[in-house]
Amino acid sequence: MKDLVAVVMLAGIYGLLSACFFVAMDAVDVAFTEASVGAGISTLLMLVAITMTGRSEQAARHKPALAFVVVVITGGLLIYGTLDMPYFGAVDAPIQVHVAPRYINDSMQEVGVPNIVTSVLASYRGFDTFGEAVVIFTAGIGVLTLLPVLRSRKGDDAVESLNDSMHEQHLIVRIVTKILIPLILLFALYVQFHGDFGPGGGFQAGVIFAAAIILYAMLFGLEVARRVINQTFIQFAAAFGVLLYGSVGLVSLLNGGNFLDYSVLSADPIAGQHLGILLIELGVGCTVTSVMVIIFFHFAGRKEDKQRMKEEEVG
Amino acid sequence: MLTHLPILQVIVPLLAAPLCIFLRRPPLVWLFTLIVSSLAFVISILLLQQVMASGTIVYELGGWDAPWGIEYRIDALNAFLLLIITAISTVVLLAAQTSISKEIPKEKHMLFYTLYLLSLTGMLGIVATGDAFNVFVFLEISSLSAYALIALGKDRRALWASFQYLIMGTIGATFILIGIGLMYQMTGTLNMEDLSTRLPEVAQTRTVFVSFAFVIVGICLKLALFPLHLWLPNAYTYAPSIVTAFFAATATKVAIYLLIRFSFSVFGLSFSFTTLPLQILFMVLGLSGIFVASIAAIYQTNIKTLFAYSSIAQIGYMIVGFSVSTVTGLTATLLHVFNHALMKGALFLALGAVMYRIGSVQLSQFQGLGRQMPLTMAAIVIGGLSLIGVPLTVGFVSKWYLLMALIEQGWWPVAVLIVLGSLLAVVYVWRLVEIAYFKPQLVGKESVKEAPLSFLIPIWILVMANIYFGIDTRLSVQVAQAAAQSLFGVSP
């Protein structure tokens, strides 16, 4: 297949299908994330990238033989490795009897959150999630360094006129979007704060929140969106999320517990856990939203800036 | 506060990274980064003291006990590595501001330091943690920041090098992820300590064997072990000088640490070395790495590439020491990890100084540099001697131990090959020396001044360390031996 758009769309569909598979495998939280990331954000980013790098693949020789051998060896090794595995769905597999039972049986008393995934994610293995927030922060900083804004500012009038012409073009879509965006934001907030009881949490909420902003930017022009959401502000927000997470840990350290031990945040351990989880989910949400927006703005902004520079060269 | 040292070690640079975004002004950020890095250095010294005095420190994150929560487990090996990483990072940072002022546009300086701190955090996190999955998370933090840092290089080839590294690195990380998954599936736990007690029960299964293979291959990709080294030369050549100095001295060391940790502590010595032909395999790979990379280094005209290849060769020495799998062998490997960090730090920083003054590190540009930048070139020469393994430098100490380990086992042929490999190092170092000292200065070329003090101080700190630890070996050998013994003590 030479058309990269088709390739990217198929990859997105694969993401969506695997999300469906995750639902069937009882992993609702993961399915939610995979749907928003695999089918949503990553497809979007790839499409934006393709608009800059060209849509079709050039015919090129590649060396399938060697790659094929490597793949067959790796795959064969893996198949060989599966032979001694516990069977699919087995109740007495090691992973079902060793560490996990404590999460299932005791998390309600120890953390007090019905969604076990949330309690493991945020409390038992809270440090992994901290690492996750830092990873996404790193990606944001990385994109910032790789694709800096090439601002060659034209006057604001040009933006306005561009704005007007776009307004006529996308009338219907814009009006529907105007109705939808508040709903999307509302849904994001619901996901953010309902994560304790159902599937959801900071990361998913952050992606949805960012999706609303990205939708706005796509329809009302990047310049307008950039004016609404200041660049420096959004960088601060990304840093703030990580700091919020970290400071929750530091406060628990100062209160005499270990790092990220939420039980000491409040007199009642369960209340402390609730408070801690709420705060760190907010931190994750904050970082994820701002990083996703940063990434999108810098990809799409790169394209617009390039176009503008080209026009200026010609004109 | 002392009980919280293990986590502070990682958290201090981690939280400093987002704070950089708030500071924004480059000189301020530089100073801040430097302070944070030295703070981390102080913490690592304290940790090492504690570990040497009272044994392994365990720190439970979130207050959850081990297999359920994540724990940090610091023993002599971790503390040693933490010390190396923070020390190198601090020394390299001294020169950072001067060096990047010419290599990176000003508006990116703040982001550079943020990424630098993140990368430091990632490495510290990998080393400090006692949880297999946590390793993966911090591995990705350090790799992602590494890709971005390498891509900051001026040459467009930096981008391509970074992309290749990204692909290889991600494949490696995914392999590690698969390996950890298989391990988890057979034991039900992710904690390394817990894994090491539960793995022997299932050691005979094919799944565990495959999981071991995947983890090791994944680590070797990160380690740039021959023949998986292809990403390394380009990445080191085109990255900004500071980044090269930092990564050459630390990144592969972290991978070596992981290799040792997984094969000795997690899977256990008897599994790694008696059931599998790992000894021979690593011996062959290490030796061929030494020879292929050294010979490749001889033909390079770009000095950064030359030393990048020499890094691959040095990794070969570490791997040979590792494959001997005796206390002496492992001591040699750990010593070489420490010593190699010192020499490569000094060498690449000195190259950074050359880059700063003449804007290129092509071999031809070095003509007559011996007289124009005497201190910098002297540092390069001492670093080169150390690479060869001349007595009174650190390189000699680690090679001496390596030879002892080999002779203890009666592997004479290998010992001879190691000495031969060192002779190859003489060739490539000599080429540089010849051009720098014995060729006249290019006609019509402007004369260059000696590098600024901000370079000379860190370079000479490292060079002095090269000589000091080459003469007074008590400290490094004692710690390395303690670490090696603890590894064999845990898994007899």
Added chain:
Amino acid sequence: MLIGLYNYWIVVVLMMIGFYIVIAHGNLIKKIVGLTIFQTSVFIFYISMAKVDGGTAPILADGIERYSNPLPHVLILTAIVVGIATTALALALTVRIKEAYGSIEEEHIQEKDNQAC
């Protein structure tokens, strides 16, 4: 045995398709797509081992006795985030490579590098 393990075998095949795309294709975007497929398949592998016969989603509710294992879910949530971070960075690099080299084919880039040397 076939029934007990077929799930893993399918996952292995998916993984290897992704892996093959990464190493065999020269187009950088395709490489990235391959990488996401490879990673997503590893996620599927983790999630399938968490499944318990007769279990439900790990959200505590009255009257339900058996839940799927929540730990792999947590790990994969983290891994998905790591995956998207890598993808974003890789795409940014691709865009820069296109600007610097005028191509996103591995071969052309290497040719240009060799000429420059």
Added chain:
Amino acid sequence: MDVAIEITSSICLLIGSFLCVSGGVGILRFPDFYTRMHAAGVTDTLGAGMILIGLMLQSQDFLVFAKLVMILLMMLFINPTASHALAKSAIHNGLKPVLDIKERNNTESESSSR
């Protein structure tokens, strides 16, 4: 009563599934972009709508019912808008609908390569 609801809901679900499948076939079989979009857009709105109605009839819980209604409303908003945006951008970028059999043969190779 229960039986009646059960039957109605099954019929709704069946029709919905049939429409979805036929939409899928349409995407594959129709000659050009616009007709394919028609297949996708129209049958998906109706097909998914019927499935949702079928599920609503089966829901015991009010909360579930409310959620399904929300989804239905959303679909009714978004699907036509998305089809509209697609068609519009296609026509803006100069993709001509196939109007005639003769013309079709000329452009078929072009459109099938997409």
